[in-house]
Structures are given as structure tokens and as C-alpha cells.
Amino acid sequence: MKRPMILLGLTLLMAGCAKEVALVKGEPPVITGSLEGGPWLVEDINGGGIPDNTRVDITFDPGDAGTSAVSGRSGCNRYRGGWTQTGTTLKLGPLAGTMMACPPAQMETERKFLDTLAAVTSVAWQADGAAILKAPDGRQLKIRREKA
Numbered sequence: 738m739k740r741p742m743i744l745l746g747l748t749l750l751m752a753g754c755a756k757e758v759a760l761v762k763g764e765p766p767v768i769t770g771s772l773e774g775g776p777w778l779v780e781d782i783n784g785g786g787i788p789d790n791t792r793v794d795i796t797f798d799p800g801d802a803g804t805s806a807v808s809g810r811s812g813c814n815r816y817r818g819g820w821t822q823t824g825t826t827l828k829l830g831p832l833a834g835t836m837m838a839c840p841p842a843q844m845e846t847e848r849k850f851l852d853t854l855a856a857v858t859s860v861a862w863q864a865d866g867a868a869i870l871k872a873p874d875g876r877q878l879k880i881r882r883e884k885a
Contacts, residue, residue, distance in 0.1 A: 770862055772797040772822055774882070776809060780867065781879035782849050788842050793850050795880060797822075807832075812847035813839030827860050827870065853878055 775796030779787060787793055795809040797820055807820040807829060816834035820827070832855055838844070856872035863869065870878040 770868075772820075772827070772860060772868060773799050776883045777868070777880040778883045779850065779878055779880050781877075782846065782853060783876050783878075785849070788846055791843050791846050793846065794883065795854075811850050813837060813843045814847060816851065822860065825859050825861065827857055829857055830855055850878070852876075 776794040777796070779793035779795065781787065782793070791812050792810050793812050795807060798806045798808065800806055805820050806817060808815070808817040810816075811834060814835040814837050816832050818830045818832035820829050822828075832851065834851070839847070853872060853876045854870070856874065856876060857870040857878065858873055859871045861869045861871060867879055867881045870880060
């Protein structure tokens, strides 16, 4: 009777070690959450960063009775549209915005941001609190809640 208990104990011990090894190898924990609220500052657009003195942000207003709105500054102008999030699936748009002219660098940042934002279909979370908004074609936005 002692032999099966020892084997069971070893099996459980080995199973526990396997989980620890997986964590040591760098497999990230599953992190989920809601984008609701903001503002979120855009830290990166498709790996190209954000130019100095250019603010790009996004706020996810929960609204009521299906009136959820996304809004913010796109580098030069302001934008607004609808949004819904179900788990990691994200649906945005249609988006509309103001049409002021700004310096070329800000206009280019704005174009890249709005084009990417319109294509986003999912969100992934990083352990440090950042969220990655992802488009199916590989484009992405890295956002982080603005500190008060």
C-alpha cells in the first residue's frame, strides 16, 4: 500500500516541477482586463515610437445602453467613434475626426495611428500594465493608462 502512495507523491511532485519549469522558461501568465476608462497614452505605433511633443491618446467610455464611445487626440486632431470589447476581441469604429492642419511629423504620426486603430481587432495585455492593440496584418499600438 505504501508503494502506490510514494508513486503518487512522485507523480504530483514532478507535475509541480513541470509548471515551475514552464514559468522559468518565460511563458507569460495570461493577463486580461478591460480597456474601459482612460486616458490611455499611446507609447508606440507599429514599432516606430511617438515623436516628441506629439500627444496621442485614447479613452474608452463605457457609455450606457450600447452607446460606448472611444475618443482622444490623434497627434494633431481629435477623433471619436464606437467600440466594444468581448474578452480579447475588440471592435472599433466607424471613426470620425476634426481636420486641422499641423506640422508634417504630427500629421504623419496621426495618419499611422488612425490607420492602425481602424484595423485593430484584438487586445493583449503585458505584465507591466501596457495593452497591445493588434490588427490582423501585424500592425499594433502599445498603450498605457496615463498616471494621474
